[in-house]
Amino acid sequence: MVRKTALITGITGQDGAYLAAHLVGLGYDIHGLVRWDSYVSPADGLSRLDLLGLVDENITLHYGDICDANNINHLIKEIRPDEIYNLAALSHVKVSFETPASALEINTHGTLNVLEAVRVTGQERTARIYQASSSEMFGSIPAPQSERAPMEPCSPYGAAKLAAYHLARIYRQSYGLWVCNGILFNHESPLRGEGFVTHKITRAVAELDAGVLDKPLILGNLDSVRDWGDARDYVRGMHMMMQTEAPDDFVLASGRSYSVRDFAGLSFDQIGVKIIWQGKGKDEVGLNAATGRVLIKVDLELFRPLELNFLLGDASKAEKHLGWKPEISLEQMIKDMIDADRLLIKEQPICKNQKAG
Ligand code: NAP
Ligand code: F7E
Secondary structure (H helix, E strand, O other): OOOOEEEEEOOHHHHHHHHHHHHHHOOOOEEEEEOOOOOOHHHHHHHHHOOOOOOOOOOOEEEEEEOHHHHHHHHHHHHHOOEEEEOOOOOOOHHHHHOOHHHHHHHHHHHHHHHHHHHHHOOOOOOOEEEEEEEOOOOOOOOOEEEOOOOOOHHHHHHHHHHHHHHHHHHHHHHHEEEEEEEEEEOOOOOOOOOOHHHHHHHHHHHHHHOOOOOEEEOOOOOEEEOOEEHHEEEEEEEEOOOOOOOEEEEEEEOOOEHOOOHHHHHHOOOOOOOEEOOHHOOOOEEEEEOOEEEEEEEEHOOOOOOOEEEEEOOOHHHHHHOOOOOOOOHHHHHHHHHHHHHHHHOOOOOOOOOOO
């Protein structure tokens, strides 16, 4: 049987690493785009894959940048991939308020570079494209959010992703490109970047358990509600979307929502610490119910200029048409993240910048 070839942009990120592992398991030859200025050697970018114990003999790495059209053209022309997973992005929503032009350049223009490369190299009929769209595109519209819901983003990140989503649809309709949008709700894992709220929390839990948490965990908006799933389930869904007869757009979500406050409570539960909350707004604190020690504080600097308050996804289309269903529970995911953080803090005992993110 002929092996399929996949190109993954963003292979060094959380989803890129899990997707590469999943596709290696399915017998794919994989090519990954690695930013030249992020790593001394492209192989250094694979630390997440190393953590997965992945043998990388089927992975070929290329220095490149999604913002460099010539580079993307050249690579796609050379590799002639069967499947392109466009995961490269400035993915931190709060950072996108600080660097909105970069968000547009990477998340929108970068996507355009991939679409154009497939078109101008005449691979419309052979290359399938997965575009990493996001629940941030919905903004604060009423829940639950499905593929049919209106989209009113409230961050530069969301706006940039929405423009990319529309470009993908336009190239599908006008040039016949095989391109699908995966509209994914938040998904986390042991490989989640440390600036995201879930990983900040699980890391603090692991530090408390190891007796090295020396100051309270500082968080922003505790009221914000997200639909959190596990990245390992979601990369499986990405691949399923790419195997359908005709390209389409799909929401992947867990269908359950929790506030940041709930997520913190569930995480500390894992080590037998019950959190009680006192105060309001910037003065709210999370205390260890047994000892009264302040474990969580709020800092207004971590709030966003505009917040997306409530996300709850409706993934019934993916279940019906792809047979996709999440398999890993939130509790299991939190446990896995804390276990991974226990190992991490042995290497890096002090969290470098608790306020980051
Ligand atoms: P991530 O961990 O932040 O990974 C982002 C990847 O993009 C990294 O490999 C990064 O490379 C790469 N990248 C950034 N700028 C680039 C550039 N100019 N050229 C080439 N590569 C570049 O993100 P993730 O959580 O895996 O998410 C994967 C994709 O899904 C992203 O597009 C994200 O926006 C989207 N998404 C994520 C979620 C979620 O909850 N995780 C939900 C919906 C959508 P470096 O290592 O060099 O920084
Ligand atoms: O924030 C609140 C924060 O940064 C979640 C990306 O993968 O998912 C992710 O975007 C919520 C927000 O993820 C802190 O205000 C409170 O309401 O973990 P996050 P995100 O912004 O939802 C979407 C679907 C993507 O597409 C993105 O690429 O938590 N929050 N306190 C905090 N957030 C952070 N980061 N840090 C805090 O201390």
